[in-house]
Amino acid sequence: MPEQGYAGKAVAVIDVLRASTSIVAALEAGAKEIIPLASIEEATRLAETMGRETVVLCGERDGNKINGFDLGNSPLEFTPENVRGKSLLMATTNGTVAVARARGAALIAVGCLINAKALVPVLTEAQADIVLLCSGKQGRASLEDLLCAGYLTKLIKDQFPEAEINDGARVARDMYEKHKSHLTKAVKESDHGSYLAGLGYLTDIEYATQSDASSTVPVMKDGRIVAS
Amino acid sequence: MPEQGYAGKAVAVIDVLRASTSIVAALEAGAKEIIPLASIEEATRLAETMGRETVVLCGERDGNKINGFDLGNSPLEFTPENVRGKSLLMATTNGTVAVARARGAALIAVGCLINAKALVPVLTEAQADIVLLCSGKQGRASLEDLLCAGYLTKLIKDQFPEAEINDGARVARDMYEKHKSHLTKAVKESDHGSYLAGLGYLTDIEYATQSDASSTVPVMKDGRIVAS
Numbered sequence: 231m232p233e234q235g236y237a238g239k240a241v242a243v244i245d246v247l248r249a250s251t252s253i254v255a256a257l258e259a260g261a262k263e264i265i266p267l268a269s270i271e272e273a274t275r276l277a278e279t280m281g282r283e284t285v286v287l288c289g290e291r292d293g294n295k296i297n298g299f300d301l302g303n304s305p306l307e308f309t310p311e312n313v314r315g316k317s318l319l320m321a322t323t324n325g326t327v328a329v330a331r332a333r334g335a336a337l338i339a340v341g342c343l344i345n346a347k348a349l350v351p352v353l354t355e356a357q358a359d360i361v362l363l364c365s366g367k368q369g370r371a372s373l374e375d376l377l378c379a380g381y382l383t384k385l386i387k388d389q390f391p392e393a394e395i396n397d398g399a400r401v402a403r404d405m406y407e408k409h410k411s412h413l414t415k416a417v418k419e420s421d422h423g424s425y426l427a428g429l430g431y432l433t434d435i436e437y438a439t440q441s442d443a444s445s446t447v448p449v450m451k452d453g454r455i456v457a458s
Numbered sequence: 459m460p461e462q463g464y465a466g467k468a469v470a471v472i473d474v475l476r477a478s479t480s481i482v483a484a485l486e487a488g489a490k491e492i493i494p495l496a497s498i499e500e501a502t503r504l505a506e507t508m509g510r511e512t513v514v515l516c517g518e519r520d521g522n523k524i525n526g527f528d529l530g531n532s533p534l535e536f537t538p539e540n541v542r543g544k545s546l547l548m549a550t551t552n553g554t555v556a557v558a559r560a561r562g563a564a565l566i567a568v569g570c571l572i573n574a575k576a577l578v579p580v581l582t583e584a585q586a587d588i589v590l591l592c593s594g595k596q597g598r599a600s601l602e603d604l605l606c607a608g609y610l611t612k613l614i615k616d617q618f619p620e621a622e623i624n625d626g627a628r629v630a631r632d633m634y635e636k637h638k639s640h641l642t643k644a645v646k647e648s649d650h651g652s653y654l655a656g657l658g659y660l661t662d663i664e665y666a667t668q669s670d671a672s673s674t675v676p677v678m679k680d681g682r683i684v685a686s
Binding site for chain 1: 598599600624629636650
């Protein structure tokens with residue numbers, strides 16, 4: 231990926247299916263923090279250093295739980311019983327890559343459909359240019375992330391009509407307007423949505439497309455993700 | 459950019475404003491070939507090797523002609539008087555980067571709005587997965603390239619209704635359907651379109667949005683771009 235210049239920007243990292251949604255669910259369920267890690271090895275090593283009983287190892291590869299880990303990447307697994315008070319060490323395919331790319335930003339928040347409305351004031355109060363960073367897959371944008379970015383764009387423009395937006399935000403907003411009345415259906419039919427549905431994660435898609443179901447806004451602080 | 463796996467694919471490199479459009483214009487005007495080069499230095503060096511009188515140095519930086527070059531990146535400059543029988547050494551910001559990324563493909567063609575309809579049989583006859591590679595800018599998709607990819611997607615699906623398309627192609631097609639009745643206006647208002655209009659290149663935008671005005675399909679052969 232070419233340098234995108236995130237220094238000084240307010241960045242929302244969007245990975246609707248499923249890292250962003252799971253991070254919101256985990257903090258809402260009382261997790262102490264989430265530490266995103268780029269590899270299984272890094273996560274396992276840190277678990278030993280921190281003490282296995284204080285952490286929850288979670289993450290997915292190709293949609294499924296990593297062997298030997300406690301949890302996968304399904305938001306429904308992040309229950310109070312599983313995560314309250316714990317440090318979550320999370321190795322995910324896309325989410326952690328996106329967080330790594332956003333280093334140097336003024337603010338890094340985690341965005342998804344379930345926390346979109348709560349996220350907007352956190353982004354706008356930073357008084358910086360806002361970047362809606364769609365995680366996607368292998369450099370390609372995913373429809374579900376684009377729909378979330380479009381919803382955020384609409385919410386921001388409703389509040390700040392004079393805000394300038396670029397081609398990507400305009401495309402995202404147009405796609406959101408086209409699909410807003412049937413978000414769950416649109417995401418089920420998307421590339422990654424249909425892949426996850428095939429693996430049996432249909433309820434994750436239903437959960438992830440409940441717009442504004444949560445008021446939790448995860449933000450990055452010193453390499454950890456905590457509730458803002 | 460992560461590995462996108464172009465090996466064995468039929469790739470259309472799309473840079474509507476303006477490399478792809480200019481390449482089509484140049485071949486239509488009788489240029490012998492276009493050799494894409496990543497840097498000004500490479501282009502200048504090759505011009506000396508090949509003999510300054512047999513080549514035309516062309517390319518832009520930030521929208522304008524490179525100092526000491528013969529032509530910029532405006533399709534209107536590529537007239538028979540300027541290019542007939544010549545080898546064009548082209549250093550462009552995005553186009554050449556995209557061509558470089560598409561190395562290893564089964565077919566690399568150059569696509570834009572003005573040659574979309576002529577391009578489709580060249581892509582489909584390759585009997586391979588088709589990749590519509592939007593050049594964009596700094597890793598971000600540009601609206602004008604998305605509109606072109608959307609038009610190509612529509613043309614391909616009209617002919618092959620059973621063809622499977624991904625999220626990106628669906629988004630592109632939706633955007634094309636939304637803007638097809640006013641393509642020139644939409645591109646004028648896009649990020650790069652409004653930038654170029656500000657530099658005085660409004661006629662380039664009008665030229666570049668004349669869908670199917672040309673039947674020339676540039677393809678890559680041995681590092682050179684020639685008419686198919």
